[in-house]
Structures are given as C-alpha cells and as structure tokens.
Amino acid sequence: MKNFRDLQVWHKAHMLALESYNITNGFPKHELFGMTSQIRRAAVSIATNIAEGCGKRGNGEFQRYLCIAAGSASELEYHFLLCRDLSFIADLEYQKLNNRVIEVKRMLGSLLRKVEAERLAG
Numbered sequence: 747m748k749n750f751r752d753l754q755v756w757h758k759a760h761m762l763a764l765e766s767y768n769i770t771n772g773f774p775k776h777e778l779f780g781m782t783s784q785i786r787r788a789a790v791s792i793a794t795n796i797a798e799g800c801g802k803r804g805n806g807e808f809q810r811y812l813c814i815a816a817g818s819a820s821e822l823e824y825h826f827l828l829c830r831d832l833s834f835i836a837d838l839e840y841q842k843l844n845n846r847v848i849e850v851k852r853m854l855g856s857l858l859r860k861v862e863a864e865r866l867a868g
Contacts, residue, residue, distance in 0.1 A: 791818035
C-alpha cells in the first residue's frame with residue numbers, strides 16, 4: 747500500500763478539486779444539479795481514485811484506479827470546455843483550468859507507465 751499524500755499528482759488533483767469548487771460557486775443557480783454537480787463530481791473523482799488506488803494491495807489494482815482517475819480527468823476537461831462555450835467561465839479562466847487538467851492527465855500517464863513497468867517486472 748502506498749500513501750497517496752506522497753504523490754505529487756494527488757496534490758495537483760486535490761488543488762484542481764478545490765479550484766473546481768471555487769469556480770462553480772459562481773455558476774447560475776439553475777446549474778446546481780447540472781454542470782456544477784458534474785464538474786465537482788469529476789474533479790473529486792480524480793483525487794479520490796488516486797487515494798483509493800493507493801489503499802489497494804497490488805499494482806494491478808492501483809493501475810486500474812489510476813485509469814479511472816484519468817477518465818475522470820478527461821471528463822473534467824470536457825466540462826470546462828463546455829462551460830467556456832456556454833459563457834459560464836471566461837476564456838482566461840478556462841485556459842488556466844484546462845492547463846491544470848492537462849498537467850494532471852500527463853502526470854497520471856507517467857505514473858501509469860511506471861506502475862505498469864513495475865507490475866511487469868514482477
């Protein structure tokens with residue numbers, strides 16, 4: 747088992763979740779159960795799946811949870827794009843959030859490759 751707090755990607759994902767909550771506070775109230783909820787759920791899912799995967803015994807399970815986290819990151823990336831196109835967020839804010847999501851996705855990809863190599867090495 748690994749300590750998720752030791753992973754830089756978890757810290758970045760946690761900060762992204764906090765930012766997602768902050769940005770959605772300004773969304774229209776009629777989006778509370780729509781886009782606001784979807785963004786918050788996807789953002790929290792990234793950090794949650796990293797943490798949950800760290801609590802599993804083998805690298806195979808850890809790898810599976812990292813893949814789920816990566817899927818949630820792609821979902822979040824699209825939600826931010828949609829929010830920009832719906833004018834819920836300004837283009838500058840979108841660029842900042844999008845860059846952070848892409849950074850987390852790249853870090854997850856690197857960690858996935860490392861875990862896969864360790865798993866195959868036995």
